[in-house]
Amino acid sequence: xxxxxxxxxxxxxxxxxxxxxxxxxxxxxxxxxxxxxxxxxxxxxxxxxxxxxxxxxxxxxxxxxxxxxxxxxxxxxxxxxxxxxxxxxxxxxxxxxxxxxxxxxxxxxxxxxxxxxxxxxxxxxxxxxxxxxxxxxxxxxxxxxxxxxxxxxxxxxxxxxxxxxxxxxxxxxxxxxxxxxxxxxxxxxxxxxxxxxxxxxxxxxxxxxxxxxxxxxxxxxxxxxxxxxxxxxxxxxxxxxxxxxxxxxxxxxxxxxxxxxxxxxxxxxxxxxxxxxxxxxxxxxxxxxxxxxxxxx
Amino acid sequence: xxxxxxxxxxxxxxxxxxxxxxxxxxxxxxxxxxxxxxxxxxxxxxxxxxxxxxxxxxxxxxxxxxxxxxxxxxxxxxxxxxxxxxxxxxxxxxxxxxxxxxxxxxxxxxxxxxxxxxxxxxxxxxxxxxxxxxxxxxxxxxxxxxxxxxxxxxxxxxxxxxxxxxxxxxxxxxxxxxxxxxxxxxxxxxxxxxxxxxxxxxxxxxxxxxxxxxxxxxxxxxxxxxxxxxxxxxxxxxxxxxxxxxxxxxxxxxxxxxxxxxxxxxxxxxxxxxxxxxxxxxxxxxxxxxxxxxxxxxxxxxxxxxxxxxxxxxxxxxxxxxxxxxxxxxxxxxxxxxxxxxxxxxxxxxxxxxxxxxxxxxxxxxxxxxxxxxxxxxxxxxxxxxxxxxx
Numbered sequence: 001x002x003x004x005x006x007x008x009x010x011x012x013x014x015x016x017x018x019x020x021x022x023x024x025x026x027x028x029x030x031x032x033x034x035x036x037x038x039x040x041x042x043x044x045x046x047x048x049x050x051x052x053x054x055x056x057x058x059x060x061x062x063x064x065x066x067x068x069x070x071x072x073x074x075x076x077x078x079x080x081x082x083x084x085x086x087x088x089x090x091x092x093x094x095x096x097x098x099x100x101x102x103x104x105x106x107x108x109x110x111x112x113x114x115x116x117x118x119x120x121x122x123x124x125x126x127x128x129x130x131x132x133x134x135x136x137x138x139x140x141x142x143x144x145x146x147x148x149x150x151x152x153x154x155x156x157x158x159x160x161x162x163x164x165x166x167x168x169x170x171x172x173x174x175x176x177x178x179x180x181x182x183x184x185x186x187x188x189x190x191x192x193x194x195x196x197x198x199x200x201x202x203x204x205x206x207x208x209x210x211x212x213x214x215x216x217x218x219x220x221x222x223x224x225x226x227x228x229x230x231x232x233x234x235x236x237x238x239x240x241x242x243x244x245x246x247x248x249x250x251x252x253x254x255x256x257x258x259x260x261x262x263x264x265x266x267x268x269x270x271x272x273x274x275x276x277x278x279x280x281x282x283x284x285x286x287x288x289x290x291x292x293x294x295x296x297x
Numbered sequence: 298x299x300x301x302x303x304x305x306x307x308x309x310x311x312x313x314x315x316x317x318x319x320x321x322x323x324x325x326x327x328x329x330x331x332x333x334x335x336x337x338x339x340x341x342x343x344x345x346x347x348x349x350x351x352x353x354x355x356x357x358x359x360x361x362x363x364x365x366x367x368x369x370x371x372x373x374x375x376x377x378x379x380x381x382x383x384x385x386x387x388x389x390x391x392x393x394x395x396x397x398x399x400x401x402x403x404x405x406x407x408x409x410x411x412x413x414x415x416x417x418x419x420x421x422x423x424x425x426x427x428x429x430x431x432x433x434x435x436x437x438x439x440x441x442x443x444x445x446x447x448x449x450x451x452x453x454x455x456x457x458x459x460x461x462x463x464x465x466x467x468x469x470x471x472x473x474x475x476x477x478x479x480x481x482x483x484x485x486x487x488x489x490x491x492x493x494x495x496x497x498x499x500x501x502x503x504x505x506x507x508x509x510x511x512x513x514x515x516x517x518x519x520x521x522x523x524x525x526x527x528x529x530x531x532x533x534x535x536x537x538x539x540x541x542x543x544x545x546x547x548x549x550x551x552x553x554x555x556x557x558x559x560x561x562x563x564x565x566x567x568x569x570x571x572x573x574x575x576x577x578x579x580x581x582x583x584x585x586x587x588x589x590x591x592x593x594x595x596x597x598x599x600x601x602x603x604x605x606x607x608x609x610x611x612x613x614x615x616x617x618x619x620x621x622x623x624x625x626x627x628x629x630x631x632x633x634x635x636x637x638x639x640x641x642x643x644x645x646x647x648x649x650x651x652x653x654x655x656x657x658x659x660x661x662x663x664x665x666x667x668x669x670x671x672x673x674x675x676x677x678x679x680x681x682x683x684x685x686x687x688x
Contacts, residue, residue: 042438090625101437102370106582107628109575113621121615233449233571240442273453280446285431288439 013145014262020151020220022258023158027213028231029238029250030165031206037245038182038202040101041091044108047232048115049207053079053214054223055119058128068133068219075215076208083207084200086111091203092196112228120225127222154216161209162251169247178202182245234261237276241283243290252292333496341488345560348492350600351499352556353580357592358506359549360577365586366510367542368522369433372441372574373448376428377421377547379455379569381554384417385410386469386564387462393474406474406485414498414555421551422544424451429543433536436525445571452569468565471558486562495556502552503593509545510589518542550577583623585634594636598623 032046043049053075060071090107094100131137132150139146169175181188181198189195214227221227238257242249257276264275283290336347356378363369389409396412397405428447435443458465473485483490509515520528521535529535558564567573576599577592584595599620606616627634633641645668652664 042441090629093629099368102441103628105370105438105441106578107625109578110621110624110628113617113624115621117615117618117621121618229572233445236442236445240446244438273456274450277446277449277453281431281443281450284435284439284443284446288435 011145012143013147014266015259016142016145016147016151016155018259018262019155019255020258021261022255023155024213024217024220025231025234025238025258026158026251026254027161027216028210028235029242029254030161030247031209031213032235033239033242033245033247033250034165034209035203035206036239037247038178039087039091039095039199041104041108041203042101042244043206044105044232045086045111045115046108046206046210046235047230048112048119048228049079049083049210050214050217050231051119051223051225051228052082052115053211054218054227055123055128055214056211057215057218058130058223059123061130068130072212072215076211079211079214080204080208083210084204087200087203092199112232116225116228119228123225125225127224129222130219132219150219154220157216158251158254161212162247165247174201234276237280240280240290243292246290246292249290249292253290337489337492344488344492346600346604348488348495348560349557350596351495352553352560353576353600354593354596355499355502355556356550356553357577357580357584357596358503359546359553361581361586361592362506362510362518362546362549363542364578364581365588365591366515366518366522367539368525369436369539369543370441370578371432371444371543371546372571372578373444373446373451374547374550374577375569375571375573376448376451377425377550378554378557378573379451379564379566380421380424380547381414381417381551381556382558382564382568383455383463383469384420384551385413385555385558386471388413388416389471389473390469403477405476407476407478407483410473410485410559414552417555417558418548418551421547421554425544425547425551429540429547433539433543445574448569448571448574452566452571455566455569463564463566466566468563468567471562471564473559473562486559491559495560498552498556502549506549507589514538514541579620579624583620583627583634585632585636585638587633588636588640591634591636594639595634598635 028046028050031049032043035041035043035046055075056078057068057071057075060074061068064074065071086108090111091104094103094107097103132148136148136150136153138149140149140152141147142152169178177188177193177198180191181193181195185195188198214223217223234257238253239250240253241256242251242253256279260275260279337344356374360371360374363371363374392412393405393409396409400408428444432440432443432447455463456465457463463469473491475482475484477483485491485494510518517528517533517538520531520533521538525535528538554568557568580595580599581592582595583598584593585591588594602619603616606612606619612619631637648668649661649665653661
């Protein structure tokens with residue numbers, strides 16, 4: 001869309017673009033928030049995980065099997081597995097350390113550098129893009145604006161994932177274990193929960209969601225090695241606004257940040273950068289636990 | 298065999314002399330200064346690299362005042378780096394003609410540089426006082442996040458180009474000019490001149506930071522790092538003290554920012570981006586945050602390993618990969634970092650020397666062999682114990 005034709009008030013198309021951006025950000029942020037809520041680890045590499053999801057999906061559709069949905073699944077599973085390996089190998093030894101939280105942040109930042117360079121080494125620096133799957137390659141008209149069906153599908157997917165996660169955490173046995181361990185690790189361990197295994201499972205789930213986000217985003221944005229650095233900062237903003245550890249907060253935060261980024265530039269040129277950070281600072285100062293503190297509640 | 302013994306004896310004798318009491322701190326300092334002067338006659342690129350090393354060392358050292366000495370990890374120190382850069386660049390661009398009118402054109406570039414440096418540090422203080430006051434209310438991860446957010450806010454202000462001051466993504470070009478002092482002309486931007494200028498600013502700054510950490514103020518910092526609650530119980534106003542440390546740390550980062558603008562010939566928005574905030578984190582952790590000299594060693598490793606990697610064209614573009622691995626390895630297995638490693642090496646060399654004093658070369662070699670195999674053996678055992686713990 002030509003920006004000069006965009007009127008200086010909020011249009012339907014801006015809202016839909018904001019929500020579509022928010023949906024992708026939600027899939028990274030919710031995993032980041034889940035991992036922080038249960039393990040107390042702020043995973044700096046979560047944006048890099050999202051990026052790997054996009055690259056694996058591109059590589060699988062181009063070179064292995066020409067089925068977008070299988071490629072998305074491959075991307076998400078691969079990222080989940082990488083996340084689990086990183087947790088077992090490098091995060092687990094740090095849980096007992098006195099200043100473990102900062103050490104974990106620094107170790108996961110180390111993985112940001114490693115993954116960024118590994119991706120550049122394998123796929124090069126040029127941006128890639130793929131087409132939306134043929135089954136969704138048509139346009140839909142909403143209130144006079146035209147959108148690709150795939151964009152609307154991704155928004156729907158975020159709602160489905162949110163609902164599914166909520167059911168999973170509140171209604172299943174595994175969800176009860178996650179909630180219990182999140183509120184009191186020692187007690188859960190004494191009651192027979194295999195905490196290390198549960199931590200790895202949660203890290204797998206959180207990473208899987210980041211990979212899924214990256215995979216589903218591949219047709220909507222160009223994929224380049226800079227992608228991870230961009231989205232991790234957005235994800236940090238979202239989890240802070242929504243509340244570190246809160247999944248519902250991640251959802252609301254992601255949609256808010258998506259909308260701020262889509263609408264902000266109409267008011268201030270650098271608004272898409274400044275407004276979310278300003279919101280982050282205000283939330284951290286006035287309500288550090290975020291708008292929706294706590295997990296699963 | 299006899300020549301082999303002769304050489305080791307001679308090397309041993311020299312080594313003994315080098316670490317014996319005759320070699321005082323003063324003599325090492327004089328040697329260091331001579332080294333600094335000699336380096337100025339080296340290849341231009343090496344002079345440039347060492348200048349950058351000094352600047353990054355100051356950046357990391359100032360950052361570590363807050364991280365290593367107070368336990369607060371800032372992911373937004375780039376805002377002060379950029380603050381120093383832009384303060385200096387804007388004064389150089391806008392105030393040069395006025396300064397020349399007042400002090401005459403000969404000395405003007407040097408005076409403008411000093412004024413620019415003062416402006417840069419003042420600008421940093423102007424940012425750091427309120428930002429620090431707000432940030433130190435939070436701890437650990439939350440402190441890292443709020444400094445990250447403030448840093449990116451500064452970045453977005455620079456991109457926004459308020460009043461045409463910062464020139465958006467282009468940045469502000471820095472031209473240092475030619476100054477005339479006592480009848481001699483110096484081109485300030487010339488690599489060797491700038492090298493001496495940097496050394497003349499960085500060395501006193503490092504000494505000042507050293508005085509700070511060894512003052513009662515620094516002792517309180519360490520007390521807060523070890524236990525904020527106990528420090529508070531002893532009557533320390535923890536929040537106020539953290540705020541002051543934040544401001545002092547920021548001011549020295551500002552000095553480094555002033556210098557990088559002159560070296561890079563530009564104040565760039567990149568200097569404010571969060572990826573720049575990561576540079577002192579990487580250098581400090583690799584060097585060893587618990588040692589005063591850790592960030593300096595880390596900055597040295599950061600720049601010279603990067604330069605070493607750039608010798609191999611296949612690896613050149615991927616140097617960050619190795620720093621990522623080094624970062625992970627240091628945090629997991631060797632928290633003391635490179636400075637801790639150097640200290641261990643010094644202690645070990647001292648032991649070897651003691652063995653040499655007892656029984657000559659053979660005893661020293663025996664001790665070296667024994668202690669090395671013992672250390673390796675112990676490494677295996679502790680690995681087993683760790684494995685056992687996991688069961």
